[in-house]
Amino acid sequence: MNLTKASPEFLDIVSCFYKRSTALEEAFCNGPFFKCNAEGMEIAYIFKYAFYKGDIDGKDPWSIRQTGVYQKYNFATKSSTWIFLHPAKQSAFQTRLEEMLTSSEECSRIRDHLFFLHNIFISTSFPHWRDFMAYYEARLLTQHKIIMGSSLNEPLRINHQTLNTVIFIENRFLTLRTVLHSVRKAFETIHKANDALCDADIFPLSEREGTRQLFDNYINQADEYTQNVSFLHTRAGRTAQLIADTLSFKNALTAQEQSRYMLSLTSSTVEDSTTVRTITIVTLIFLPSTFMATVLGMNGFFEMDPQNHNLVVSPQFWIFVVCAIPLTLLTVFCWWMRRKKQERPQDEKAISMV
Incomplete structure (x- = not known):
């Protein structure tokens, strides 16, 4: 300066x-x-x-x-x-x-x-x-x-x-x-x-x-x-x-797409719930009598004593138990696999919307 x-x-x-x-x-x-x-x-x-x-x-x-x-x-x-x-x-x-x-x-x-x-x-x-x-x-x-x-x-x-x-x-x-x-x-x-x-x-x-x-x-x-x-x-x-x-x-x-999907999923859930409830009620009504009729109708395991008319259980009844339990488990497994297969496309659709 x-x-x-x-x-x-x-x-x-x-x-x-x-x-x-x-x-x-x-x-x-x-x-x-x-x-x-x-x-x-x-x-x-x-x-x-x-x-x-x-x-x-x-x-x-x-x-x-x-x-x-x-x-x-x-x-x-x-x-x-x-x-x-x-x-x-x-x-x-x-x-x-x-x-x-x-x-x-x-x-x-x-x-x-x-x-x-x-x-x-x-x-x-x-x-x-x-x-x-x-x-x-x-x-x-x-x-x-x-x-x-x-x-x-x-x-x-x-x-x-x-x-x-x-x-x-x-x-x-x-x-x-x-x-x-x-x-x-x-x-x-x-x-x-x-x-x-x-x-x-x-x-x-x-x-x-x-x-x-x-x-x-x-x-x-x-x-x-x-x-x-x-x-x-x-x-x-x-x-x-x-x-x-x-x-x-x-x-x-x-x-908006997510809302539509949730509405569809809710409607499907309500319908499934109604169907399951109906099947459950019908099953509860007929299951006891059907079960008893089926079990008592197995001549190989149950029979009447001709002398005193008493119900006699066969010593081979264990065969029924051994066959029934695996078959029940197989049925439950098949139902579970089918349910997972149906849920997978729904999950993929939900993820694609996010």
Whole structure:
């Protein structure tokens, strides 16, 4: 600050640069400032731009970075002091600037044109926003095609993760709306500085008109980007709502099918219960007499003594017991197996509905 004699407002620009572990203040930009007096002119702003990191381990390949720009022009010496702040050790603008400084012709252009470095910096960083929007629009369209091709009567190809992806894209567009507004304010500030210096006869009218037209074009381009991102943000929001509604409808349809199944199962249970109750009652009525008639009718095991007319049990009665018990167990086993076979399709249907 002492070396450059920058205004205290420049500290607001510097305060935007600190170590972050999350996307804190991703959309925040400190307002640009412009000051012009008898000694000179100062202009400073934060410029945010899209940076492509590459697809690394499936992470988001795009990030939003920022550069702080400060220019102080001294009317007496007709020289500018520039400060560029950026978080990375190397940037595309820095590489381009270093290449230009090796050329005497480019150095002359930087000295002669007061706002030339602004143009170099903006033309290097600003166009990346279009690629940024195109990338997320392509991802959004992919998710939109999936949801439009889904049917409630078939297994859905979308889930909660799909909804999270679309909401993430929606938030990206929401952030960009604020960022583009701050970018436009930076263009307007440079535009204002250009008019102020021309009114003070610092440089000729021809240069003023060229700079004005240049930044008018940048402002128009920023407006178009803002319109596009507004459309994409609305589209992402509607896609997210469509996914949420589809999942809700699918859950409602599944619940309806489960209710129908439970109603059918209850009706079947009631019918079976009625049938079993009827059979049980009939069996209770006829079983005692049938059992006694069957047992007493077995001449091989029971017979009447012709002398005293007493009932005589044969010593071979154990054969009846030995045959009856296994046969009873076999009958119960066959009934149990048949019941399990009938229950299996019902269980599979119930599981498929969950």
